[in-house]
Amino acid sequence: MAATETLTAERILEATEEVLRRYGPAKATVVDVARVLGVSHGSVYRHFRTKAALREAVTERWLERTIVALRPYAEAGGPADERLTGWLTALFALKRKKAGGDPELMATFQVLIGENSAVVDRHEDHLVEQIARILEDGRREGRFAVPEKDATVTARAVFDATDRFHNPAHASDWSAPDVEDAFAAVVSLVQRALRA
Numbered sequence: 001m002a003a004t005e006t007l008t009a010e011r012i013l014e015a016t017e018e019v020l021r022r023y024g025p026a027k028a029t030v031v032d033v034a035r036v037l038g039v040s041h042g043s044v045y046r047h048f049r050t051k052a053a054l055r056e057a058v059t060e061r062w063l064e065r066t067i068v069a070l071r072p073y074a075e076a077g078g079p080a081d082e083r084l085t086g087w088l089t090a091l092f093a094l095k096r097k098k099a100g101g102d103p104e105l106m107a108t109f110q111v112l113i114g115e116n117s118a119v120v121d122r123h124e125d126h127l128v129e130q131i132a133r134i135l136e137d138g139r140r141e142g143r144f145a146v147p148e149k150d151a152t153v154t155a156r157a158v159f160d161a162t163d164r165f166h167n168p169a170h171a172s173d174w175s176a177p178d179v180e181d182a183f184a185a186v187v188s189l190v191q192r193a194l195r196a
Helices: 007-022 030-037 041-047 053-073 078-103 101-113 117-141 148-161 166-174 179-194
Strands: none
Touching: 007 030, 007 041, 007 053, 007 101, 030 041, 030 053, 041 148, 053 078, 053 101, 078 166, 078 179, 101 117, 101 166, 117 148, 148 166, 148 179
């Protein structure tokens, strides 16, 4: 890090991802992160009080990318049934890309996710909220038969029903030759179940 560059939490998180990719979660240390940044480990600790806090923050940052990428489907106009299919398809594509595009980092984050279940729970709640928003729009449009007070419960059911296509525990299945057909069948089933 150049002397004129300010050390920010974001820069630390970027460096932490690099260190995790290079060394893995078992060997990565705060000292390694500080070395990449050209600062003392005390400087890192001024932003993140513990190694666990740093690992939690980098996990949250990684998961937040998915929420941001899916937000347009939840917030856009257009028919809710098409938005729901788009949202589910985009989530599956994002997860497949993460698993296939950077398998070392995906494996690392699997470990971190296991350490940070509260972060994962909040992440899932955000995703379910996005689905609920689409379902509520679909109810108002007359496309979905979702009781007004049950949109979140129904959204959680949709999320759970499509688990095979977004839960990294199933990542080894995502390259199977029939996975696209299986995904389309589940989405079709979900759409039929929601139809008004």
